[in-house]
Amino acid sequence: MSNPVAKSKRKSASARPKPRKEKLSPLAKKAKARMPRSALPSLFVRALEITNDEGAEMLRRMYRIRRFEEKVFELARDGRISGNPQLYSGQEAVAVGACSILREDDFITSTHRGHGHFIAHGGVLKTMLAELAGRAAGTSRGKGGSMHLADPRSGNLGATGIVGGNIPVAVGAALACKLEKREQAVVCFFGDGAANNGAFHESLNLAAIWDLPVVFVCENNQFAMSFPAKKGFKSGNIFSRAQSYGIEGVTCDGMHVLEVREAVGTALQRARDGKGPTLVEAVTFRYSGNKNTYFDQNSEQAEALKARDPIDLFRIILAEADAVSPESADDIEEEVAAEISAAVTFALEQSPYPNVSEVLRDVYKGWIEGPLGLTKE
Numbered sequence: 589m590s591n592p593v594a595k596s597k598r599k600s601a602s603a604r605p606k607p608r609k610e611k612l613s614p615l616a617k618k619a620k621a622r623m624p625r626s627a628l629p630s631l632f633v634r635a636l637e638i639t640n641d642e643g644a645e646m647l648r649r650m651y652r653i654r655r656f657e658e659k660v661f662e663l664a665r666d667g668r669i670s671g672n673p674q675l676y677s678g679q680e681a682v683a684v685g686a687c688s689i690l691r692e693d694d695f696i697t698s699t700h701r702g703h704g705h706f707i708a709h710g711g712v713l714k715t716m717l718a719e720l721a722g723r724a725a726g727t728s729r730g731k732g733g734s735m736h737l738a739d740p741r742s743g744n745l746g747a748t749g750i751v752g753g754n755i756p757v758a759v760g761a762a763l764a765c766k767l768e769k770r771e772q773a774v775v776c777f778f779g780d781g782a783a784n785n786g787a788f789h790e791s792l793n794l795a796a797i798w799d800l801p802v803v804f805v806c807e808n809n810q811f812a813m814s815f816p817a818k819k820g821f822k823s824g825n826i827f828s829r830a831q832s833y834g835i836e837g838v839t840c841d842g843m844h845v846l847e848v849r850e851a852v853g854t855a856l857q858r859a860r861d862g863k864g865p866t867l868v869e870a871v872t873f874r875y876s877g878n879k880n881t882y883f884d885q886n887s888e889q890a891e892a893l894k895a896r897d898p899i900d901l902f903r904i905i906l907a908e909a910d911a912v913s914p915e916s917a918d919d920i921e922e923e924v925a926a927e928i929s930a931a932v933t934f935a936l937e938q939s940p941y942p943n944v945s946e947v948l949r950d951v952y953k954g955w956i957e958g959p960l961g962l963t964k965e
């Protein structure tokens with residue numbers, strides 16, 4: 589993994605004594621029982637393709653996303669942060685799998701549901717939460733909020749409230765990488781709904797004819813708001829659209845972090861080798877909806893989906909491969925909980941709101957607020 593790794597005061601997972609055999613939670617046991625037998629050997633072989641430390645760090649980032657989302661839900665419900673943050677829980681394997689194979693100086697572009705991408709690509713929790721809370725210490729000085737999270741310092745070119753709006757941005761960034769002969773690549777995240785936006789077609793076509801170093805990662809969470817993907821695509825999938833642009837198209841299990849990593853890793857290598865873009869469709873599911881009207885959390889469907897929870901699944905894989913023991917995984921979970929508490933204290937108790945005079949700063953380049961309104965700097 590190339591992203592900066594948060595330093596833990598405890599020993600690294602790989603430095604610990606040999607793990608005991610997995611002590612599975614009831615949920616994880618269920619997940620394991622439901623996994624198709626045919627999938628098991630390949631799961632464990634793939635697990636060995638990452639180091640123990642990489643596995644631990646990926647798990648840490650998945651927990652960071654999950655716990656951050658739970659906290660954001662709570663804070664928004666209690667009116668401690670404003671707006672309507674769009675949550676990502678359930679899709680952690682996509683953001684973390686894809687970003688785990690990125691280099692630190694590669695770029696991502698994100699969606700209206702961008703917390704997971706931000707965290708997976710190495711964004712800092714404290715300044716991120718400060719951003720959601722509209723504080724001056726936020727990554728965009730409190731002007732972006734949840735839906736317009738951006739952090740060029742970690743290569744995150746930004747989330748957007750315009751569905752599909754980030755796809756042309758990714759193509760522009762990839763064009764810059766190619767014209768300036770840099771080795772960087774771009775990963776562009778978007779949803780199944782965005783794949784029906786005109787910008788998707790124009791962007792994929794341009795990226796294809798120019799052989800740009802970009803990987804389009806479609807997170808097919810099976811709903812666009814409350815509209816089922818089954819009704820939005822006659823072909824039954826999204827990746828096969830790649831054929832019409834003359835580029836590679838692949839699908840992968842978006843609940844399985846190592847499958848996503850492998851699919852995106854192969855696509856990134858193609859991009860870096862000058863072979864152009866790939867469309868990767870990661871089939872996944874998010875646990876909470878916009879208004880959550882389409883998904884009954886107590887239904888059989890919910891039970892079945894949660895039995896393949898991406899975090900539980902990864903814990904099983906890591907334990908079976910003797911990479912991260914259940915005890916170490918619990919430690920990681922606890923450390924993340926402490927990070928989240930520290931972020932809440934920082935963002936909500938220690939960070940002031942920006943001064944009113946800051947309102948127009950960074951909004952129009954080269955213009956500042958003068959006595960007669962906007963004037964040239």
Ligand SMILES: Cc1ncc(C[n+]2csc(CCOP(=O)(O)OP(=O)(O)O)c2C)c(N)n1
Pocket residue numbers: 700701749750751752778779780781782783809811812813
């Ligand atoms: C251009 C545009 N059209 C419509 C909307 C309203 N809208 C917000 S979220 C959403 C669904 C997006 O679905 P998808 O791309 O699958 O992302 P998901 O919410 O499932 O992550 C829509 C239509 C919008 N924000 N932008």
Ligand SMILES: [Mg+2]
Pocket residue numbers: 779780781807808809810811812813
């Ligand atoms: Mg969707």
